[in-house]
Amino acid sequence: MKPFQYIRxxxxxxAGAYLASERSVKLLGGGNTLLLQLKSGxxxxxxxxxxxxxxxxxxxxxxHNQGLxxxxxVNLQHLVMGLEIRxxxxxxxxTAQKLASPQIRNRAxxxxxxxxxxxVSELAAPMLCxxxxxxxxxxxxxxxIPLAEFYLGDFKTALADDEIITHVHLPAFPxxxxxxxxxxxxxxxxxxxxxxxxxxxxxxxxxxTHWRVAVLGVxxxxxxxxxxxxxxxxxxxxxxxxxxxxxxxxxxxxxxxxYARADYRRVALNALVRQGVMQVIQQLQSMRS
Amino acid sequence: xxxxxxxxxxxxxxxLTVLSxxxxxxxxxxxxxxxGAKYGCSTGECGACSVLMNGEVVNSCMVLAPEADxxxxxTVEGLSDDEELHPLQKSFIDHHGVQCGYCAPxxxxxxxxxxxxTSRPHEEEIxxxxxxxxxxxxxxxDIIKSIQVASRARR
Numbered sequence: 335m336k337p338f339q340y341i342r343x344x345x346x347x348x349a350g351a352y353l354a355s356e357r358s359v360k361l362l363g364g365g366n367t368l369l370l371q372l373k374s375g376x377x378x379x380x381x382x383x384x385x386x387x388x389x390x391x392x393x394x395x396x397x398h399n400q401g402l403x404x405x406x407x408v409n410l411q412h413l414v415m416g417l418e419i420r421x422x423x424x425x426x427x428x429t430a431q432k433l434a435s436p437q438i439r440n441r442a443x444x445x446x447x448x449x450x451x452x453x454v455s456e457l458a459a460p461m462l463c464x465x466x467x468x469x470x471x472x473x474x475x476x477x478x479i480p481l482a483e484f485y486l487g488d489f490k491t492a493l494a495d496d497e498i499i500t501h502v503h504l505p506a507f508p509x510x511x512x513x514x515x516x517x518x519x520x521x522x523x524x525x526x527x528x529x530x531x532x533x534x535x536x537x538x539x540x541x542x543t544h545w546r547v548a549v550l551g552v553x554x555x556x557x558x559x560x561x562x563x564x565x566x567x568x569x570x571x572x573x574x575x576x577x578x579x580x581x582x583x584x585x586x587x588x589x590x591x592x593y594a595r596a597d598y599r600r601v602a603l604n605a606l607v608r609q610g611v612m613q614v615i616q617q618l619q620s621m622r623s
Numbered sequence: 624x625x626x627x628x629x630x631x632x633x634x635x636x637x638x639l640t641v642l643s644x645x646x647x648x649x650x651x652x653x654x655x656x657x658x659g660a661k662y663g664c665s666t667g668e669c670g671a672c673s674v675l676m677n678g679e680v681v682n683s684c685m686v687l688a689p690e691a692d693x694x695x696x697x698t699v700e701g702l703s704d705d706e707e708l709h710p711l712q713k714s715f716i717d718h719h720g721v722q723c724g725y726c727a728p729x730x731x732x733x734x735x736x737x738x739x740x741t742s743r744p745h746e747e748e749i750x751x752x753x754x755x756x757x758x759x760x761x762x763x764x765d766i767i768k769s770i771q772v773a774s775r776a777r778r
Contacts, residue, residue: 435754436752438755
């Protein structure tokens with residue numbers, strides 16, 4: 335690693351002043367990606383701003399009407415262990431359990447993981463399903479970016495160069511939801527993803543509503559397929575499921591890699607989404623009304 | 624850039640001068656002379672450098688030394704109590720959890736982190752806890768058995 339200045343800013347304003355300076359600055363969260371880039375020489379910033387200690391960045395707050403607020407420096411292991419996550423956002427808990435390894439989860443931050451914006455970001459799948467919103471700060475003020483508009487593809491995000499994610503907000507979700515995250519990867523720790531899908535819905539009397547279908551590994555960004563979700567509203571039968579699967583296929587753009595060809599990714603995703611949708615239907619219909 | 628940091632390492636408070644671009648692993652091995660944690664992949668995949676940082680297992684090759692300021696660190700050297708080996712260490716010896724031994728310090732640290740929160744883990748929980756630790760000898764079955772036996776003995 336080339337030498338750099340390591341700084342723990344005490345306020346967003348202080349961080350903003352460094353970001354506005356002439357010197358090259360990188361924000362440090364858990365460092366799981368950034369340290370690789372520093373070691374390889376791909377990145378050699380003048381200054382590293384460790385923003386994990388900014389006020390409120392490790393806060394977790396749940397309110398039954400307002401939902402969940404997760405500070406940007408909350409680690410991914412909290413999504414595995416946190417009681418409010420297990421109880422109210424089980425799909426987030428379920429997905430987090432599969433993420434990388436305990437070593438990586440203990441360090442990785444929610445803000446850093448979202449900002450890295452990998453097309454196979456597994457955190458993105460449940461976050462998209464739960465309508466997560468990124469709250470940010472920059473010298474120009476604060477703003478809110480719905481996660482569905484956050485990913486621009488190929489690791490690019492809607493964040494400006496001097497913009498910092500402060501926290502992520504998940505609206506309150508009804509209790510009678512069921513979600514499932516399914517993936518096919520070469521490695522058990524999630525590396526070398528072929529395809530993955532998160533599917534979630536809510537049972538309202540006899541109808542299944544609020545469908546969510548999020549997919550990974552089959553496009554240049556994590557994304558939901560709203561057109562397929564719309565087809566599943568109500569009480570979906572086999573024809574509706576078929577149609578939803580068809581729409582998913584029309585809305586993805588998988589690419590060949592050395593370990594999975596694009597057409598195989600399509601087949602894998604199709605199986606995962608079908609399994610996910612069937613599982614959600616079965617679980618919700620067997621719930622006592 | 625130099626930093627003065629304070630670290631509690633295996634129960635001892637140490638004040639150290641470190642560089643911004645040193646990793647915690649370098650400091651532990653080279654400045655503190657604790658060579659239990661190993662250099663492995665240097666990319667956070669193999670877990671040979673695992674240590675407990677504030678009670679949670681991390682790859683020390685993926686932590687910058689100044690980030691550890693104020694932290695409590697436990698390395699494999701800190702598991703044993705004076706001359707007495709930790710039950711996990713004894714069990715690794717008795718049940719062949721150590722083949723070449725390179726992954727063992729990291730395996731022991733991950734196992735310790737697991738036992739800290741679950742006194743009697745199921746096999747599946749042990750496997751999940753070891754996802755971040757690779758063993759090139761392929762001694763996983765004996766490692767898992769070693770941890771299982773140690774957790775039962777603790778009762």
